Amino acid sequence: MQGNLNEIDICSILQLIELGQRTGQLLVEAPSSHQSNKLDGESLRYRPKQKSWFVFFLNGQIIYCQEGESRLSRIGDYLHHYRVETRLEEIQLASLSSTNAPEYAYIWALLERNIIQPKIAGSIIHGLVHETLFDLLSLHQGNFIFHQGAALTPQLNTLEIAPLVTKITKQVQEWKQLYPHIQSPEQLPVLADQVRLRSSLPAATLNKLQHWTDGKTSLRQLARHLNRDILTVAKAIYPYVQQNWLQLVYSITLKQENYTKDRLEVNHRKRIVCIDDAIAIGETIESILQPQGYEVISLTNPLEALSLVFQLKPDLILCDITMPQLEGYEICAMLRHSTVFRLVPIIMLTGKDGFIDRVRASMVGATDYLTKPFTDTELLMLIEKYINKESCI
Structure with a gap:
């Protein structure tokens, strides 16, 4: 069989x-x-394995x-x-x-x-x-x-x-039902707002949280250590994640933060994140923008991208509209609900060139719209419209 x-x-x-x-x-x-x-x-390219x-x-x-x-x-x-x-x-x-x-x-x-x-x-x-x-x-x-x-x-x-x-x-x-706040058992909980936690939780509870949220222990490992199923553990921390007192990151995100810290010591290039489930699109965008001095990060998993963009802090986001699990419209709307991404340019990518798509993209807070396939010139002109190129190098 x-x-x-x-x-x-x-x-x-x-x-x-x-x-x-x-x-x-x-x-x-x-x-x-x-x-x-x-x-x-x-x-930094994220590849499905x-x-x-x-x-x-x-x-x-x-x-x-x-x-x-x-x-x-x-x-x-x-x-x-x-x-x-x-x-x-x-x-x-x-x-x-x-x-x-x-x-x-x-x-x-x-x-x-x-x-x-x-x-x-x-x-x-x-x-x-x-x-x-x-x-x-x-x-x-x-x-x-x-x-x-x-x-x-x-x-x-x-x-x-x-x-x-x-x-x-x-x-x-x-x-x-815990999406998008909790996405994977492999995510690592880390403290994001100790002041709020300290004022809202008993000292004993806070001490336990601090012990487990070391950025090294995944939700699944935590479930094993406590001999609980993963759903029970996720539900217990969900209120804190929802209020952004705890953050859930991937181990690759922590590696990226260290990598970025080292890079920032030698340059201040503008960072662009491309969210598209088609690997070829990410590679094309990298090939066009990298020679112009931009740092490009391609993400192919839309659910994972939601968590990663908060850690990567891009200067501009390119986001495909049609993707499995989560549409670009939904990603854009979720990001716009965060003060962190209220002003970050979000450009929607799509294979369609329809009026309704443009209107819907605008309604969820998209900054602009780019139809695939696009030329090098079209992409560069749109990027330079929203990013000061002189500050990229």
Whole structure:
């Protein structure tokens, strides 16, 4: 069994495996909603990368779930919650890499050495299965293949699919209601307004927030440390994020801030952010504007762009109108609600040249409008209309 998630969703695939009481493993691959970054000296380009997951089954029930890139640190986060200090030695960890499921082998190695008890092992497995299914049930695109074969051994316990899917599907629906303030379990919470937090929260609560909002711990890691599901953690911090007392950033944003700080010491080029899901458009804009002394940052994920632009603080934004998940009109309207972007020029990019599109762009606060395809001269003239070119170098 194999196919595309545009034709059949994860929920239906899991139901088929359960009904057929299949044994084997399911591989799912999809573009990551969290982007990778590439520094090329002139621009910072955010590229989508592939992410994969494995789900192991026995007679239509789940034994274990694992990300394609096995990270034993996931288990380490749970061990942190249970205050388990003993870890395997490096040589022992190295031997696990040759197994079919290194994380699962790690848990069994801890069990065999009596470092953890079966109850804790079961709880860790349940947590990892839950978070993996949360990611999978959030997918709308990608590919899958189910290999029927021998089961992952040994088995500590198995989990019924139907109740898990019902519970997690409801959580995914509630999670979507937190957009755009909370977008990804991989975002890192950082304190944004300590004065407001100090005046509104008890000292003990503030101390806990300060401990976890170090810019190094993601929402998902925080959920593991607290042994809570990701939705519970997100809902707890949502009011503070909504009031901008806490900010959620991506690790690449922090890298970009350090990169920018170094760059600002040697030049003061004007920064332009291009939000367009078509990589070719970002590359074209970079090729036109970089030789003219502008710094160009291309973002291909509209949801992620909303968070990143607040960190990047661009002098001008180019934004495509038609994009999956979030339209350019919506992005423009959201940015205009922030005092930070009230006066920043926002130019809408579109393949259409219609009067209605121009009117709608104006209604949401767009500064101007550029129809694709455009010439080098058209783009440069529009940019120079809103940015003082003499201050770019």
